[in-house]
Amino acid sequence: MRSDRPLTGAMRPDGQPLGLAAYEAAGGYAALRQALTEMRPADLIERVKASGLRGRGGAGFPTGMKWSFVPPGDAARRPVYLLVNADELEPGTFKDRYLIEGNPHLLLEGVILAAYAIQADIAYIFIRRAYQRGAAILARAIEEARDAGLLGERILGSAYGLRLHLHASAGRYMCGEETALTNALEGQRATPRTKPPFPPVVGLWGRPTIVNNVETLCNVPGIVRHGAPWFHNLSPSPDGGTKLFGVSGRVKRPGLWELPMGIPIREVLETHAGGMRDGVRFRGLLPGGASTDFLVAEHLDVKLDFASVQAAGSRLGTGTMIVLDDQTCPVGMVHNLIRFFAQESCGWCTPCRDGLPWCEAILAALEAGDGREEEIAILEDHCRLLGPGHTFCALAPGAVEPLQSALKHFRDDFTRHVREKRCPWRS
Amino acid sequence: MEEARATALSAVEAREIDAALAHAERPAAAYLDALKILQQHRRWVSDEALAALAAHLGVAPERLESLATFYNLIFRRPVGRHVILLCDSVTCWMLGEEKLRDHLRAQLGIGFGETTADGRFTLLPVPCLGACDHAPAAWIDGDLHTDLTETKLERILEAYA
Numbered sequence: 001m002r003s004d005r006p007l008t009g010a011m012r013p014d015g016q017p018l019g020l021a022a023y024e025a026a027g028g029y030a031a032l033r034q035a036l037t038e039m040r041p042a043d044l045i046e047r048v049k050a051s052g053l054r055g056r057g058g059a060g061f062p063t064g065m066k067w068s069f070v071p072p073g074d075a076a077r078r079p080v081y082l083l084v085n086a087d088e089l090e091p092g093t094f095k096d097r098y099l100i101e102g103n104p105h106l107l108l109e110g111v112i113l114a115a116y117a118i119q120a121d122i123a124y125i126f127i128r129r130a131y132q133r134g135a136a137i138l139a140r141a142i143e144e145a146r147d148a149g150l151l152g153e154r155i156l157g158s159a160y161g162l163r164l165h166l167h168a169s170a171g172r173y174m175c176g177e178e179t180a181l182t183n184a185l186e187g188q189r190a191t192p193r194t195k196p197p198f199p200p201v202v203g204l205w206g207r208p209t210i211v212n213n214v215e216t217l218c219n220v221p222g223i224v225r226h227g228a229p230w231f232h233n234l235s236p237s238p239d240g241g242t243k244l245f246g247v248s249g250r251v252k253r254p255g256l257w258e259l260p261m262g263i264p265i266r267e268v269l270e271t272h273a274g275g276m277r278d279g280v281r282f283r284g285l286l287p288g289g290a291s292t293d294f295l296v297a298e299h300l301d302v303k304l305d306f307a308s309v310q311a312a313g314s315r316l317g318t319g320t321m322i323v324l325d326d327q328t329c330p331v332g333m334v335h336n337l338i339r340f341f342a343q344e345s346c347g348w349c350t351p352c353r354d355g356l357p358w359c360e361a362i363l364a365a366l367e368a369g370d371g372r373e374e375e376i377a378i379l380e381d382h383c384r385l386l387g388p389g390h391t392f393c394a395l396a397p398g399a400v401e402p403l404q405s406a407l408k409h410f411r412d413d414f415t416r417h418v419r420e421k422r423c424p425w426r427s
Numbered sequence: 428m429e430e431a432r433a434t435a436l437s438a439v440e441a442r443e444i445d446a447a448l449a450h451a452e453r454p455a456a457a458y459l460d461a462l463k464i465l466q467q468h469r470r471w472v473s474d475e476a477l478a479a480l481a482a483h484l485g486v487a488p489e490r491l492e493s494l495a496t497f498y499n500l501i502f503r504r505p506v507g508r509h510v511i512l513l514c515d516s517v518t519c520w521m522l523g524e525e526k527l528r529d530h531l532r533a534q535l536g537i538g539f540g541e542t543t544a545d546g547r548f549t550l551l552p553v554p555c556l557g558a559c560d561h562a563p564a565a566w567i568d569g570d571l572h573t574d575l576t577e578t579k580l581e582r583i584l585e586a587y588a
Contacts, residue, residue, distance in 0.1 A: 187455030
């Protein structure tokens with residue numbers, strides 16, 4: 001099926017997971033059969049490189065390039081690992097859950113293809129504890145795949161074999177960071193590791209390891225089967241492909257849609273999410289989860305692709321937008337976000353461990369009517385001091401993105417809290 | 428809460444933990460699973476349970492404590508028969524999480540981190556449950572409940588005796 005919605009097109013309308021037979025009837029596992037019979041691992045990496053596919057977990061790193069960092073053939077210390085990041089815990093993000101619950105075999109086919117490309121021996125799907133339904137659906141799909149000879153030794157009669165494990169975590173945002181996820185799988189606290197060495201060379205138990213996001217891997221079967229030009233033609237943007245875009249907040253129809261990469265924000269917000277609820281005005285949005293900068297009304301025509309959102313001063317992130325409306329206090333919203341990041345900081349490095357709680361305390365004071373003007377400057381200092389280059393991983397730099405942009409776009413709301421000695425949104 | 432304080436692992440617990448260890452590539456990879464198994468049987472992980480598990484695994488209790496205190500869903504303090512995990516992340520907060528919290532305080536007399544006097548409910552915050560298009564959401568004993576209002580939540584809680 002050459003769907004223009006390769007990620008969601010085959011899903012059942014009733015929300016139940018697509019089983020193996022139905023997935024195969026819709027063209028599923030054709031890419032895997034093709035790859036195992038006609039393609040060398042290096043061909044597969046080249047095809048994914050040519051597609052330009054970039055990671056859908058938030059950072060946007062080119063997938064094929066990442067795969068190519070694994071030392072080839074005998075140069076790699078065995079076993080080689082593929083880790084699937086299904087630890088979706090970025091506030092406002094609900095796309096990977098939808099893919100896992102709706103079409104688990106699409107993910108599994110992507111996993112096996114990626115594993116074949118990097119010649120992995122073992123793969124883990126690292127799923128967050130709260131996704132219990134998703135974990136049960138995946139466990140069932142893995143069993144189906146094993147029974148059908150799609151996993152285990154000699155997949156589909158080829159020389160290639162892969163063991164796949166499902167690991168349910170016990171909840172911590174840090175697990176989404178790839179080296180912290182690796183530590184979590186080893187039975188350690190999920191703190192980040194020093195880079196270099198980078199995971200493709202030294203990862204899980206010191207072996208070459210690739211970590212890919214769920215949505216990223218779901219893109220792989222289509223690319224392998226239909227080729228890079230097909231992927232490019234799915235979208236008017238240089239990124240190519242489709243993306244799951246979501247909207248939550250006070251809009252008429254919150255939800256998730258698979259749309260061409262590069263679709264303007266306005267179209268997602270108005271055509272798909274139905275615009276703002278009656279009596280509510282739009283004030284801004286976080287375009288890709290909690291750790292992205294606010295965009296405002298002047299940005300509504302920005303195209304949702306990596307370069308365009310970055311040029312507008314934010315990041316595409318996870319592509320799931322959180323809408324700020326005029327009935328919500330921007331300071332309160334940022335306080336909620338910073339409280340989350342302060343709580344989820346792993347405590348490994350000082351700026352993050354101590355800086356985020358400081359910001360949280362200042363924002364709490366502003367909300368309580370005890371804020372002082374000079375503390376707004378302290379918040380600004382933190383945006384710089386917790387920014388890129390000052391911390392061990394990307395948690396704190398991500399955390400200050402909504403804060404720094406709120407201070408820019410909603411400055412008057414911050415000073416109003418100081419002047420009126422209260423939160424104007426609370427009676 | 429007696430079982431949580433039992434010093435030794437039960438035969439069932441030991442069997443399940445050994446199965447997890449056998450499945451793991453290396454023993455440490457199963458430590459978190461072992462804690463989850465204990466909690467499944469005892470609702471929370473007491474000092475005594477942690478020590479018993481450490482002895483069973485042949486590691487220092489501090490090794491397991493380093494995990495138990497890190498992961499949000501391992502409980503190191505007693506919880507009630509049912510744990511209400513109320514999402515307090517951004518979209519749920521915007522769409523009424525505080526109202527739900529106020530309502531639970533009025534109805535059950537508990538706030539975050541507290542357990543009702545009859546041991547029926549514990550209320551805890553949980554980060555984003557990935558149900559933002561159906562906010563606000565809560566996760567109770569493994570069931571996801573969405574599009575919550577005060578009355579809807581009150582009705583849902585009736586099912587948890």
